[in-house]
Amino acid sequence: MNSKLTYNKIFRKAVIACLILLFLFATLCTCKKDDTQNSKLEKINLNIKKSDGTVVPVKTELAKTREEQAKGFMHRKNIPSGTGMLFIYTKDTKLAFWMKNTPTPLSIAFIDSTGKIREIFDMTPFSTASIKSTYSVRYALEVPKGWFAENDITCGDILDISKLK
CATH class of the missing domain: 1.20.5 (Single alpha-helices involved in coiled-coils or other helix-helix interfaces)
Incomplete structure (x- = not known):
């Protein structure tokens, strides 16, 4: 028993x-969910028109306020290819970005008020070094590192900003 x-x-x-x-x-x-699903930022599908006429879509989160812009992709561990964050400013200005508390490698495009990509830089996770725009710009688009190169997006290509107005 x-x-x-x-x-x-x-x-x-x-x-x-x-x-x-x-x-x-x-x-x-x-x-291990897509961290962008948890974001409360407004989301919009935008297109980048390359010099050869090809259009590349990018799903973007919009960072419009100072608070949203200060946070950016901080603490995000998973940013899928084809997605990004568009930082929107009210006037043209020279911008500076860093990667403090950002574990995911990113690339950034500085974009003028017409949507023209002026510069593209790669950024290192957790770096506090500033990545500065040479030109006064209205927008900055952060995407996973290498996404611009993988899609042959270069300076002079145009982000269609018509949906933002």
Whole structure:
């Protein structure tokens, strides 16, 4: 009789341990979600027109306020290809960006008030070095590092800003 009770206790403990492991596994699997889904920023689909006429879509989050712009992609670990964040300013100005608290490597395009890409730079995770625009610009578009190069997007290409007005 004692061996049956011992067996039942062991069985219950094993079932409980399996349930705990299953719960932990399910929790960990949901943690690697696309971080952009959690963003409360307004989202909009924009297009970049290349010099050869080809159009490249980019799903963007819009950073319009100082608070949104200060936070940017900080603490985001997963930024899918084809997505980005567009920083919108009310007037043309020289901009400076850094990567403090940003674990994901990014590329940034500085864009003038007509939508023309003036400069593109790669940025290093967690760096506090400033990446500065040479020109006065109205917008900055951050995307995963290398996305501009992978899509052959270069200076002179045009971001269609008509949806922003």
